Amino acid sequence: MIRIPCPYCGERDHSEFTYGGDGSITYPALDAPMADWLEAVFERENVRGLQLETWHHVMGCRMWLLVERDTMTHEIHSVRAAHTGLAAVLEEKS
Amino acid sequence: MTRFSAWSVFRNGLTGQKDWDRQWRDAQPEKQYDIVIVGGGIHGLATAYYLAKNHGLKNIAVLEKGWIGGGNAGRNTTIVRSNYFRPGNREFYEHSLKLWENLSHDLNYNVMFSQRGHVSLLHSPGAVDAAARGYNTLRLTGSDAEIWQLDQLKQEIPHLNYSANARFPILAAAVQRRAGTARHDAVVWGYARAADSHGVDIIQNCEVSAVLLDQGQITALETSRGRIKAGKVGFSVAGNTSRLWDMAGLGTLPIESHKLQAFVTEPLKPILDHVVVFGVGGTHFYMSQSDKGGLVFGGDLDWYKSYAQRGNLPIAQDVAECAISILPCLGRVRLLRHWSGVCDMSMDGAHFICKTPLDNLYLNAGWNYGGFKAGPGAGWYFADLIANDRPHDVVADHDLKRFERGVNLDERGAGPDPKLHG
Structure with a gap:
């Protein structure tokens, strides 16, 4: 079991969360060329090592999180709210 | 390299199996x-x-x-x-x-290919119709496929959970007889x-x-x-x-690289002659019995990306729940091993x-x-x-x-x- 330190709820089992996917992807503008969309939707770096990814604390606070995790050791390196406004508030509080 | 034949097996039996060559x-x-x-x-x-x-x-x-x-x-x-x-x-x-x-x-x-049949359980009239459509495609393109109604399924595999109180009662099954294990x-x-x-x-x-x-x-x-x-x-x-x-x-x-687990129980006497698949309501489960007697089964991915060849326990619980829900008779069977492989999951x-x-x-x-x-x-x-x-x-x-x-x-x-x- 991976333990994920949720910035709002504290450290919880990963089974409380659902996995989103590669968090390094940003979608291009709606009118961007097709090649940019193809890249964002279909192509992956598939990192072996430290990767940025999204998790949803669906059985907790329901916040989407940006997690830095090692895909070889499963070690969690950092967790913050994916929503930049929420991240700023939570980081100020702590 | 010796070619395997009835004669070579017989001859090596006479000399205590000491004369086999390296195979490669x-x-x-x-x-x-x-x-x-x-x-x-x-x-x-x-x-x-x-x-x-x-x-x-x-x-x-x-x-x-x-x-x-x-x-x-x-x-x-x-x-x-x-x-x-x-x-x-x-x-x-x-x-x-x-x-x-x-x-x-x-x-x-001998790769021990055993065409024991692949039986996908169906739990709703919609699922039966969808399977019939898909399996007709198999029949029309040179393969084999059957839909078993409940009476035939009960004859072939009598010990599945046919209870009307099951969370997902079994209605029928989609079957490919030429499928199997090796x-x-x-x-x-x-x-x-x-x-x-x-x-x-x-x-x-x-x-x-x-x-x-x-x-x-x-x-x-x-x-x-x-x-x-x-x-x-x-x-x-x-x-x-x-x-x-x-x-x-x-x-x-x-x-993306994800890991998929598989499990095997302690060896049992023959209990399951087919590959049985259960997939409804968010479950995903497939099971067969090996020649050594162990029930070999698996389910979903571990959900998060990984290159590690080791699986997590929440999935072990999920597949155990699936096993019990279709074959309650396995309730006291113990798990022997589980392993995990890294899969190329494509888009x-x-x-x-x-x-x-x-x-x-x-x-x-x-x-x-x-x-x-x-x-x-x-x-x-x-x-x-x-x-x-x-x-x-x-x-x-x-x-x-x-x-x-x-x-x-x-x-x-x-x-x-x-x-x-x-």
């Missing part, structure tokens, strides 16, 4: 090969075998970083079937199943032995650490056993495709057998859950691609540019999210 050579790497296949699993060994046998090619090596069959070939649930429906997938898996049917004879090695090690060893007898060098403990390039071509591979020059190179390393792809400087792929759940941006590099990857059953077919079509430098019609859409053309070979209709293509 422990080859030392040469400096140069015409064709180098990276990856000594079922796919890589089958590719080398068909390159030699079907296309008469020589001077071929298979490089394996560990021992042959030590990767995903030994980390699966050994199920073989061809109930795929998308054009391309349909013909591919049917061809692979036909190769399985004659594989023991072809390789002169002995995973025997497949690896059979292909290795047959490839070796055609002169293929199988080089173990030989990990590729760098790919040397010159003007859009691979010139050589740097390995843990020295530099090996190569005329043509085939990557056949599902799970770690992205790492080799990165070594070749080729950037991204429509693939549409289908594979790649294709040319690449490098002139002399060919790719066999993206096998999702389906790599074991695909082994013979993948070797056959991949060898055809490498030998003829063009894809066979059957795998023409299994290239890296299909998404650009709007082609998705998505059996489940799950969309471009690799973890959903179970």
Whole structure:
């Protein structure tokens, strides 16, 4: 079991969360060329090592999180709210 | 190499089984090969075998970083079937199943292919209709398929949970009788032995650490056993495709590496004659009984991306719940082992057998859950691609540019999210 330190709820089992996917992807503008969309939707770096990814604390606070995790050791390196406004508030509080 | 026959088994029985030859050579790497296949699993060994046998090619090596069959070939649930429906997938898996049917004879090695039937349980009238539509596609394209109503299913497998109080009562089943299981090690060893007898060098403990390039071509591979020059190179390393792809400087792929677990119980007396599949309401479960008596089963991915060959416990709980819900009689059976393999999960759940941006590099990857059953077919079509430098019609859409053309070979209709293509 991976333990994920949720910035709002504290450290919880990963089974409380659902996995989103590669968090390094940003979608291009709606009118961007097709090649940019193809890249964002279909192509992956598939990192072996430290990767940025999204998790949803669906059985907790329901916040989407940006997690830095090692895909070889499963070690969690950092967790913050994916929503930049929420991240700023939570980081100020702590 | 001794050819196996009733006579050779009898003769060696008389001499205490001491006179068997080595089944394949422990080859030392040469400096140069015409064709180098990276990856000594079922796919890589089958590719080398068909390159030699079907296309008469020589001077071929298979490089394996560990021992042959030590990767995903030994980390699966050994199920073989061809109930795929998308054009391309349909013909591919049917061809692979036909190769399985004659594989023991072809390789002169008993791969213990047992066509015990693949029984997918259905739990709603809608599911029965959908299965009938899909399985009619199988019948119309030269395969076998049946829908069993409840009375026939009860006769064939009497001890499933037929209770009306079950969370998902069983209504019927979609069945492919020619499907079944095989002995995973025997497949690896059979292909290795047959490839070796055609002169293929199988080089173990030989990990590729760098790919040397010159003007859009691979010139050589740097390995843990020295530099090996190569005329043509085939990557056949599902799970770690992205790492080799990165070594070749080729950037991204429509693939993520996820891990899939499988489980085996303590050995039991014969209790399950078929492969049974249960998938409804968010569950995903498949089970068969091995010749040693262990119930071999698996379920979903571990959900998060991973290159680690070890599984997590929440999935163990999920599959145990599935097992009990369809076969309550297993309630006291103990789990013996579980293992995890790293899968190339592709963006549409289908594979790649294709040319690449490098002139002399060919790719066999993206096998999702389906790599074991695909082994013979993948070797056959991949060898055809490498030998003829063009894809066979059957795998023409299994290239890296299909998404650009709007082609998705998505059996489940799950969309471009690799973890959903179970």
